[in-house]
Amino acid sequence: GENVEQHPSTLSVQEGDSAVIKCTYSDSASNYFPWYKQELGKGPQLIIDIRSNVGEKKDQRIAVTLNKTAKHFSLHITETQPEDSAVYFCAASREGKSTFGDGTTLTVKP
Amino acid sequence: SQTIHQWPATLVQPVGSPLSLECTVEGTSNPNLYWYRQAAGRGLQLLFYSVGIGQISSEVPQNLSASRPQDRQFILSSKKLLLSDSGFYLCAWKPGRDNSPLHFGNGTRLTVT
Numbered sequence A: 001g002e003n004v005e006q007h008p009s010t011l012s013v014q015e016g017d018s019a020v021i022k023c024t025y026s027d028s029a030s031n032y033f034p035w036y037k038q039e040l041g042k043g044p045q046l047i048i049d050i051r052s053n054v055g056e057k058k059d060q061r062i063a064v065t066l067n068k069t070a071k072h073f074s075l076h077i078t079e080t081q082p083e084d085s086a087v088y089f090c091a092a093s094r095e096g097k098s099t100f101g102d103g104t105t106l107t108v109k110p
Numbered sequence B: 001s002q003t004i005h006q007w008p009a010t011l012v013q014p015v016g017s018p019l020s021l022e023c024t025v026e027g028t029s030n031p032n033l034y035w036y037r038q039a040a041g042r043g044l045q046l047l048f049y050s051v052g053i054g055q056i057s058s059e060v061p062q063n064l065s066a067s068r069p070q071d072r073q074f075i076l077s078s079k080k081l082l083l084s085d086s087g088f089y090l091c092a093w094k095p096g097r098d099n100s101p102l103h104f105g106n107g108t109r110l111t112v113t
Helices: none
Strands: A002-006 A010-014 A019-025 A032-038 A045-050 A056-059 A062-067 A074-078 A086-094 A097-100 A102-107 B003-007 B010-013 B019-026 B032-040 B044-052 B057-060 B065-070 B073-078 B085-096 B108-112
Touching: A002 A086, A010 A019, A019 A045, A019 A086, A019 A102, A019 B019, A032 A056, A032 A062, A045 A056, A045 A062, A062 B057, B003 B085, B019 B085, B019 B108, B032 B073, B044 B065, B044 B073, B057 B065, B073 B085
Parallel strands: A010 A102, B010 B108
Antiparallel strands: A002 A019, A019 A074, A032 A045, A032 A086, A056 A062, A062 A074, A086 A097, A086 A102, B003 B019, B019 B073, B032 B044, B032 B085, B044 B057, B065 B073, B085 B108
């Protein structure tokens, strides 16, 4: 089955700096790659996603890149703010089923 | 708009007791429904998913079972809880088509004592 590895497990940045989280996947048939943000005591919420026919997507301060050949994708957050502090999960999906990475705890220091 | 309700928010149960967690979705029809478990500091492990009433697929052999008695209702059950069943349980739905995101409930924190 699919295996998703996510790095780093924890990330601490200063407010205003950029944060990068990286994921690799094993199943070349995966064709949909969402990123979720989970705040304490809540369920994860989608922040951005990318499909396998696209190499990069941007939404304001958040961007995602996908390298299908290398089977890795990354989340980039620019101009980080304290409210960006949360746990971030990547996922690789095919046929409606998602496999998640173990999560990255991002802390943005004011 | 679509909403997902999951309850209870927290639950403390003794070992050997039964379990029933309920999830309902509003504002959509024929959704795919999912149960995930999240261990502390870990990712989300898919337990069960359903593409229609009475259709349940199990991803991990375990002490739990799932049922979908109605189109927008998904239930997670156990006859006898184990200590290892403790965790954060999340229900989610998505439209039936591929390549769409999951929409999660706010989860149930289960502690088995």
